[in-house]
Amino acid sequence: MGLPYFGETLQFYSQDPNVLFAAKQKRYGDVFKTHILGCPCVMLASPEGARFVLVTHADLFKPTYPKSKEKLIGPSALFFHQGQYHAQLRKLVQSSLSPEAIRKLIPDIEATAISSLELCAKQRVANTFEEMKKFSFEVGILSIFSQLNSSYKTELKKNYCIVDKGYNSFPTNLPGTAYQKATRARKRITQILSEIIRERKEKKLLEKDLLGHLLDYKDGNGQSLTEDQITDNIIGVLFAARDTTASVITWILKYLHDDHTLLEAVKNEQRMIFESNNRGMLPLTWAQSRNMPITSGVILESLRMASIISYTFREAVVDVQYNGYLIPKGWKVMPLFRSIHHNPEFFADPQKFNSSRFKVSPKPNTYMPFGNGVHACPGNELAKLEILILIHHLVTKYRWEVVESNDAIQYCPFPVPLHGLPAKFRKDQGHEVLK
Ligand code: HEM
Numbered sequence: 006m007g008l009p010y011f012g013e014t015l016q017f018y019s020q021d022p023n024v025l026f027a028a029k030q031k032r033y034g035d036v037f038k039t040h041i042l043g044c045p046c047v048m049l050a051s052p053e054g055a056r057f058v059l060v061t062h063a064d065l066f067k068p069t070y071p072k073s074k075e076k077l078i079g080p081s082a083l084f085f086h087q088g089q090y091h092a093q094l095r096k097l098v099q100s101s102l103s104p105e106a107i108r109k110l111i112p113d114i115e116a117t118a119i120s121s122l123e124l125c126a127k128q129r130v131a132n133t134f135e136e137m138k139k140f141s142f143e144v145g146i147l148s149i150f151s152q153l154n155s156s157y158k159t160e161l162k163k164n165y166c167i168v169d170k171g172y173n174s175f176p177t178n179l180p181g182t183a184y185q186k187a188t189r190a191r192k193r194i195t196q197i198l199s200e201i202i203r204e205r206k207e208k209k210l211l212e213k214d215l216l217g218h219l220l221d222y223k224d225g226n227g228q229s230l231t232e233d234q235i236t237d238n239i240i241g242v243l244f245a246a247r248d249t250t251a252s253v254i255t256w257i258l259k260y261l262h263d264d265h266t267l268l269e270a271v272k273n274e275q276r277m278i279f280e281s282n283n284r285g286m287l288p289l290t291w292a293q294s295r296n297m298p299i300t301s302g303v304i305l306e307s308l309r310m311a312s313i314i315s316y317t318f319r320e321a322v323v324d325v326q327y328n329g330y331l332i333p334k335g336w337k338v339m340p341l342f343r344s345i346h347h348n349p350e351f352f353a354d355p356q357k358f359n360s361s362r363f364k365v366s367p368k369p370n371t372y373m374p375f376g377n378g379v380h381a382c383p384g385n386e387l388a389k390l391e392i393l394i395l396i397h398h399l400v401t402k403y404r405w406e407v408v409e410s411n412d413a414i415q416y417c418p419f420p421v422p423l424h425g426l427p428a429k430f431r432k433d434q435g436h437e438v439l440k
Contacts, residue, residue, distance in 0.1 A: 006040045013039045021414075023315065026050065026344050036330055046337040047330070048316075052351070052370035055340035057327055058319055059378035060370075063087075066319035066338055068380060073176030073184070077168055077191055078244055079237025084380060091379070094238060097222055099383045101148060101215035107387045108291040110147050111394070115289055117143045118395045122403060125430040130408050133258055134417070134425030137251035137395075144391045145246040148384075149215040149239055150201070160197050164190040165243060172244075173418060191240075198236045215242060242384070249313060250388045252419040254395060256311040257303060259422050260358055261400075262407045267303065267360065272400045274299045279401040294393050302360035304392055308374035310358055312343035313419040317376060342373050405430045 007013035013025070026048065029037045035051035049055055058066050067087050075085055083094040100106065121140040125131040142162060146153055153161075171187020178185045202220065211217065219235045261268045278293050279285050316339045325332040332338060347355040351371040352362065375382035382388070399405070406429045413423035 006038060006045070013041060023343055023347075026341055030344060036328065041337075044337045045333075046339055047332050048339045048341055050341045050344040050348075052345055052368070054327070055342070055345065055373060055377060056370045058338050058340050059317075059376065059380070062325065063379050065322055065325050067322050069318050069320040069337060071176070074172060077172055077187055079191075079233070079240050081231075081234040081237035082241030082244075083238060084241060084245070087379070093222075093224065094234075095379075095383065097218040098215065098238070098242060101213070101218050102383050102387050104291075104386055106213060107148070107390055110144075110387075111291060111294070111390070112288050113147050114144055114391050114394050115398070117147070118391070118398045121395070122398055122430065125405075125428075126403065126432055128430075130427045130429055132425040133428050134251055134255045134421050137254040138247055140395065141247045141250035141254070141391065142243065144250070144387070145243045147214075148246075148387060149242060151212050151214045153201070157197060157201055161194060164193045164197070165240075168194065168240075169244075169248075194240060195233075195236050198239060199232060202232065202235065215239065245382070246384055246388070248417065248419055250391065252313045252417070252421045253304075253307060253311065253388070254392055255421050255426050256313070257307045257392065257396065258399075258405065258428065259407065259426055260307055260310070261303065262405065262410070262428075264358065267358075268400070270299050271303060271396065275397050275400050278397065285401065289394060289397060294390055297393055297397075299360070300393055300396055301389070302363050303396075304389055305363045305372075305374075306358055306360040309346045309352065309372065311420060312346045312374065313421075314374065314376070315343040315420070316341045317380075340373075342376075345371055345373065402433055403430050404433055 029039070029048070030050045035049065035054060037048050037050075039046050039048060049058060064087070068085055070085060078085075083091055083098060086094070117140060121136060121143070124139075125133075125136050139162075142165070143158075146158060146161070167190035168187045171183045171185075171190070174183035174187070176184045178188065202216070205212075205216065205220065216235070216239065219230055219238060222230055261271060274297060278289070278297070282289065282293075319338045319340075321332045321334050321336050321338060324334050346352065348371075349355050351368055370377065375385040375388075408427040408429065409424060411423065414420045415423050415425075417425075
């Protein structure tokens with residue numbers, strides 16, 4: 006459990022947490038305890054342990070986030086809840102992110118990918134992670150609002166960035182601090198969303214996007230959602246969608262850059278589609294996005310290798326017995342996705358990038374880049390779709406050269422290549438006139 010009071014917080018924040026987990030797993034096995042940020046925690050590094058907490062006994066564990074973070078996102082966002090409220094909200098979010106809903110977004114996602122790549126190419130050196138954050142934010146906006154007036158979009162983006170900075174800062178309301186600025190920006194976002202909702206109600210627009218689903222919802226007693234509940238869930242989805250997707254794309258660009266044979270294989274796959282679409286004059290189709298086996302393998306393997314959500318937190322709501330261990334009520338419980346994804350028992354030679362490994366399905370409950378159970382990611386299909394579309398346009402029209410090519414990692418808080426993978430993007434000869 007580490008030092009009295011401090012526990013292992015210092016080790017957790019000063020060294021690579023994966024090294025700390027690996028050392029403890031080696032010493033104690035798949036179930037071990039620690040003490041982080043004033044909380045006793047049980048860590049579970051086995052597929053069975055993760056399944057117990059997230060799937061079969063999910064009702065015994067509630068999601069848990071620091072209050073300061075909950076306040077910035079909005080306490081009614083679905084991922085802070087369990088039970089009936091969570092199930093209702095989740096259904097709404099899921100229906101706006103279903104395959105039927107997201108396939109309609111393909112033309113807009115394509116247009117967004119094309120302009121994001123053009124922006125990258127305009128810079129001498131682009132910070133890949135920062136540029137991909139802008140791309141995934143735009144796609145998040147599409148899934149929430151379909152089309153959004155550009156002045157609202159600019160205001161939302163500006164204020165969201167301030168909230169994001171404050172989210173990972175020390176929570177104090179002292180004037181001038183990142184947290185206090187974030188609290189103010191969060192209030193401005195509420196006002197902007199209120200304006201958007203008012204306009205939509207006035208125009209009686211019947212969109213099938215997330216905002217449409219949230220506005221249309223009525224529970225069994227005919228009760229609608231409050232504006233706060235709607236706002237918190239919109240910000241929650243943007244928050245869940247942006248940095249996750251952006252960091253995975255950044256890793257993919259690094260892995261492809263570092264492996265020329267793999268890059269050529271992806272290019273060949275995408276060029277065939279490009280040619281069959283009249284050299285990019287026709288839009289990508291849903292069927293084409295479902296039939297990109299090599300590129301899809303790269304995405305799945307990048308999700309495993311980078312394991313950007315390395316673990317998640319839950320809290321035991323009662324004393325729980327697991328496999329001969331007692332997890333006391335109030336203790337935090339952390340299923341360690343990354344440790345499972347990097348266990349040689351489930352993934353041979355786990356430190357090696359091998360996108361062919363997914364030709365055979367992984368063993369049940371060993372592959373959880375999008376979590377598992379009642380809180381598993383409802384945005385996973387959208388994330389994969391937008392990544393495929395971006396890669397299609399990238400490899401058929403651009404070359405990119407990483408400026409600082411090394412294996413150093415930075416935590417933002419998700420792991421990303423150091424300095425966000427600075428890279429030079431240049432249009433391939435002969436593609437200047439396309440689209
Ligand atoms: C590659 C990108 C992404 C990754 C790796 C990812 C990963 C995850 C994981 C691991 C969880 C579960 C967390 C837990 O159990 O504590 C989750 C939840 C969630 N994700 Fe994603 N996500 C991604 C993209 C997206 C996108 C694009 C959206 C929406 C447009 C989204 C929306 C959500 C929401 C709303 C939840 C909360 C679900 C609930 O509590 O019921 N995610 N995500």
